[in-house]
Amino acid sequence: MDSVTHGSIAVLIGFIFIQFYDVQLWLLLPVLFVFGVLVDYDHVFYYKKNDPSIKLWNIPQLIKVYFRTIDERDDFIYHTWLHEPFGVLVVCGFSYLIFGVTNFHPELSILASSCYVAHYLVDLLSGKMKPLAPFTDKVTIDLKILPANAFTITGIALITFLTALLIFFFI
Numbered sequence: 001m002d003s004v005t006h007g008s009i010a011v012l013i014g015f016i017f018i019q020f021y022d023v024q025l026w027l028l029l030p031v032l033f034v035f036g037v038l039v040d041y042d043h044v045f046y047y048k049k050n051d052p053s054i055k056l057w058n059i060p061q062l063i064k065v066y067f068r069t070i071d072e073r074d075d076f077i078y079h080t081w082l083h084e085p086f087g088v089l090v091v092c093g094f095s096y097l098i099f100g101v102t103n104f105h106p107e108l109s110i111l112a113s114s115c116y117v118a119h120y121l122v123d124l125l126s127g128k129m130k131p132l133a134p135f136t137d138k139v140t141i142d143l144k145i146l147p148a149n150a151f152t153i154t155g156i157a158l159i160t161f162l163t164a165l166l167i168f169f170f171i
Contacts (some may be wrong), residue, residue: 008120009115010032010035010037010062013117014032015066021107039082044056047066080130084131087133092117125145
């Protein structure tokens with residue numbers, strides 16, 4: 001799934017989150033970005049494997065490569081083991097350690113875990129998954145319910161967000 005969709009869904013989750021918890025915006029936005037969108041930075045390992053001349057810190061070059069490879073879904077290019085169920089447990093546990101155990105806004109562990117689980121579910125619905133990774137790569141599932149670059153779902157998420165924003169300001 002594309003980063004715009006992941007970002008839209010993270011913003012929707014953030015909007016729901018602020019209805020229940022009082023968290024400053026300067027804390028909310030980095031959590032939404034890191035656990036909702038930035039976790040896709042692991043795609044660069046695929047890019048680097050296919051083109052060793054790619055520099056991992058050259059963001060414009062990585063964006064060009066991303067758009068060149070957006071329709072390649074057969075080689076699990078969008079997933080390392082962190083995008084599989086075991087990785088979801090690891091990342092959610094990591095977010096609990098960061099926010100819960102340290103007692104630094106423990107409610108942010110709920111937000112971080114929610115964003116990452118939503119990220120995983122959208123990826124699950126849009127492509128191939130290896131549910132037993134990193135332990136074995138032999139089992140795969142391919143739901144293909146959503147297209148890999150689902151600008152349709154982004155539009156739906158954006159409309160939902162704008163509607164929720166209007167309701168928030170006028171009610």
